[in-house]
Amino acid sequence: MSRKIRIAAAQLGGIHLADTRAVVVKRLVEMLREAASMGAKFVVFPELAFTTFFPRYWYEDQTEVDRKFFEAMMPSPETQPLFDEAKKHGIGFYIGYGELVNEEGRARHFNTSILVSPEGKIVGKYRKIHLPGHADHKKGAAFQHLEKKYFEVGNLGFRTFRFMDMIAGMLICNDRRWPEAFRVLGLQGAEIVTLGFNTPTENLHYPEPPHLRVHHHLIMAQAMAFQNAVWLVEVAKCGFEDGFRMFGHSVIVSPGGEIVAKTNSEEDEVIVHNVDLSYGENLRKTMFNLAAHRRPEHYKLIVERTGVEVTPAN
Numbered sequence: 001m002s003r004k005i006r007i008a009a010a011q012l013g014g015i016h017l018a019d020t021r022a023v024v025v026k027r028l029v030e031m032l033r034e035a036a037s038m039g040a041k042f043v044v045f046p047e048l049a050f051t052t053f054f055p056r057y058w059y060e061d062q063t064e065v066d067r068k069f070f071e072a073m074m075p076s077p078e079t080q081p082l083f084d085e086a087k088k089h090g091i092g093f094y095i096g097y098g099e100l101v102n103e104e105g106r107a108r109h110f111n112t113s114i115l116v117s118p119e120g121k122i123v124g125k126y127r128k129i130h131l132p133g134h135a136d137h138k139k140g141a142a143f144q145h146l147e148k149k150y151f152e153v154g155n156l157g158f159r160t161f162r163f164m165d166m167i168a169g170m171l172i173c174n175d176r177r178w179p180e181a182f183r184v185l186g187l188q189g190a191e192i193v194t195l196g197f198n199t200p201t202e203n204l205h206y207p208e209p210p211h212l213r214v215h216h217h218l219i220m221a222q223a224m225a226f227q228n229a230v231w232l233v234e235v236a237k238c239g240f241e242d243g244f245r246m247f248g249h250s251v252i253v254s255p256g257g258e259i260v261a262k263t264n265s266e267e268d269e270v271i272v273h274n275v276d277l278s279y280g281e282n283l284r285k286t287m288f289n290l291a292a293h294r295r296p297e298h299y300k301l302i303v304e305r306t307g308v309e310v311t312p313a314n
């Protein structure tokens with residue numbers, strides 16, 4: 001029996017250092033309105049959707065970083081208009097942001113995403129686990145990628161949530177490069193995974209053809225959706241941010257591994273699809289029936305070993 005929900009990917013163009021929260025929230029509200037006009041009931045926004053991708057910059061002063069790029073409350077008076085607009089339209093949404101929180105007696109910083117119900121309640125939270133980049137100041141580099149400096153590794157694990165009659169999992173950006181993340185969600189019954197991303201067009205370390213980064217993004221999205229029989233909505237913040245380019249190619253991918261909707265700009269752009277949650281059921285009962293086919297007794301190295309150790313059998 002089909003279980004349809006119209007889902008929108010709300011891709012965000014560049015956010016500049018000078019852009020205030022109010023300016024950004026206005027853009028998010030306008031895209032939410034557009035998604036509502038297209039009949040969407042669930043809207044997926046990008047990673048770090050309220051600010052520029054600040055890990056590209058080295059800052060000495062943490063208080064400045066906290067003030068400019070982290071949210072100490074969610075929603076806050078500045079971000080509340082997005083929650084209000086979504087509630088007015090009866091729309092649920094996923095959004096990513098820099099989370100500043102006091103836990104275990106100290107200030108903690110996470111690259112976070114939340115699921116917000118059509119009633120405006122935060123019903124799920126994920127803190128990014130795979131943090132790419134570095135923590136040191138790469139002086140002389142064209143830009144930094146300081147996620148390992150500004151964020152802690154997420155401490156909530158990979159979880160699924162009952163959300164709008166779906167079993168939904170959340171990931172963020174670099175997580176899409178690690179199949180283990182999707183499989184842990186799949187093992188918890190995920191039917192849909194939402195993932196916001198900010199991916200630089202240029203490679204920090206060596207001259208990589210820009211088209212290759214997009215190729216990697218697209219093959220990973222199709223493979224991970226199919227190999228876990230989930231719907232996958234991956235949404236970019238992209239375009240030029242103070243001259244630094246990130247690619248778009250936001251996609252909605254079916255459990256069959258087909259891209260059913262894709263953006264074609266690097267601007268604010270809304271795409272929608274009638275997602276049938278029942279699509280993945282046959283795959284999860286047959287080809288990807290995890291209980292019937294997986295052999296975890298042979299997978300021990302995946303958990304016991306972090307990096308490569310050359311241990312040939314002969």
Ligand code: ING
Nearest residue numbers: 132133173174177197198199200
């Ligand atoms: N961005 C990039 C991503 O994983 C990256 C970082 C790009 C890492 C390319 C390695 C190779 O898409 C974030 N924010 O994780």
